[in-house]
Amino acid sequence: MASSCDVIVAFGGGSAIDAAKAILFFTARQTGKVFEFIAIPTTSGTGSDATAATVITDLQAKVKHLFADPMMLPAVALLNPDFTRSVPKPIVANTGIDVLTHALEAYVAQGRDNFSDCFAEKSVQIITQSLLITYNDPDNTYHRKQMQVASTMAGMAFNKAGLGINHGIAHNLGGMFHIPHGLANAILLPHVVTFNSRDEGCLNRYAQLAKVTGIAPFTDTARVAVDKLIVYIRDIMEKMEMPTSLIAWGMDRNEFEAGKRQLAENALVDTCTQTTPLMPTADEVLEILNNISQ
Ligand SMILES: NC(=O)c1ccc[n+]([C@@H]2O[C@H](COP(=O)([O-])OP(=O)(O)OC[C@H]3O[C@@H](n4cnc5c(N)ncnc54)[C@H](O)[C@@H]3O)[C@@H](O)[C@H]2O)c1
Ligand SMILES: [Fe+2]
Incomplete structure (x- = not known):
């Protein structure tokens, strides 16, 4: 492909940034040409501006694939809260919980270290202070900017640590x-935190995160602190008027029943699932799917 283009500027939500990453990746593979890459996010969610990952959908197989290559890490991420001012409320809610999921999954993922912990902790702390205000008051530039920073930080956390079964299932639901x-x-999210907490190491990690971010006091036992973390997730979802089950969202039950076994099997081979802290069986993924369908 002949091109005089030197730079790709991706401006948009995670979908637009990921599309640019795929263009960058496949152009380099086919032609050897490598572009300078600048990402300007207009949602505070995916953290794609700070990751080497892209998510692409195979429409025929009905599967989303995440793959990563260092060349897709943007050289520059430009964060300007003016660009997220027009995001509709339901998308503020969805993308905000995506940030929370990145931070929580990174905090217990197999590739975590002190650096990823540090970004995950700060990200969750900001979410507890800024997500609801951003949802209720789109004109609050300070908190909207904070959410943008939290999104990028959570991206930095999971770019190092990896993610887990939450994203593994979510990619296939998508x-x-x-x-x-x-x-x-x-x-x-509440179901995956509950599942992972069967592992004592995970339980303790979630408890630590809940305590350092002020969701639970330091005097709580690990179990009580994790319960408070789950209550926090459910509470913020309710306040942002989010559906809490697939049926409440509008999922067709027959379609779900017909697809769920395949979905569970696909979730287990998703790239994100490979760094999950407690590997579920296909039956355990099915159990989670049944729980979220109610
Ligand atoms: N690369 C990664 O590391 C990574 C991580 C998590 C998720 N993802 C992927 O990112 C995609 C989701 O991205 P997203 O959650 O940012 O949503 P999105 O990019 O799909 O955007 C959602 C909707 O919001 C609109 N929108 C975006 N910015 C807006 C603005 N400022 N004002 C008004 N409308 C706006 C879009 O046009 C779209 O209709 C999924 O495909 C997901 O799998 C990627
Ligand atoms: Fe995500």
Whole structure:
């Protein structure tokens, strides 16, 4: 492909940034040409401006694939809160919980370290202070800007640590039923935290995160602190008027029943699932799917 283009500027939500990343990646593979890459996010959600990952959908197989390559990490991420002012409320909610999911998954993922922990903790702390205000008052530039920073920080956290089964299932819910990415994550999140907390190491990690971010006091036992984390997630979803089950979102029950076994199997081979802290069986993924369908 002949081109005099030197720079790709991606301006938009995660979908637009990921499309630019795929263009960048496949152009380099086919022609050897590598572009300078600048990302300007207009949602505070995916953190794609700070990750080497892109998510592309295989429409025929009805599966979303996340793949990463260092060349897709933007050289520059430009954060300007003016660009997120027009985001509609339901998308503020979905993308905001996507940020929370990135931070929570990164905090327990297999690739985590002190650097990813640090970004995840700060991101969750900002979310507790700024997400609801951003949802209720779009003109509050300070908190909208804070959410933009939280989104990028959570991206930096999971770019190092990896994600987990929450995203593994969400990608397949998106691919199969076209449920928005952040909403799929949100509906799953309390259930995945509950599932992962069967592992004592995970329970303790979630408890630590809940305590350092002020969701639970330091005097709580790990179990009580994690319960408060789950209550926090449910509470903020309710305040942002988000559906808490697939049926409440509008999922067709027959379609879901017909697709769920395949979905569970696909979720287990998703790239994100490979760094999950407690690998579920297909039956355990099905159990989570049944729980979120109610
Ligand atoms: N690359 C990564 O690291 C990564 C991580 C998580 C998710 N993702 C992927 O990102 C995609 C989701 O991205 P998203 O949640 O940002 O949503 P999106 O980019 O799909 O945008 C959602 C909707 O909001 C609109 N929109 C975007 N910015 C707006 C603005 N400022 N004002 C008004 N409307 C606006 C879009 O046009 C679209 O209709 C999914 O495909 C998901 O799988 C990627
Ligand atoms: Fe995500």
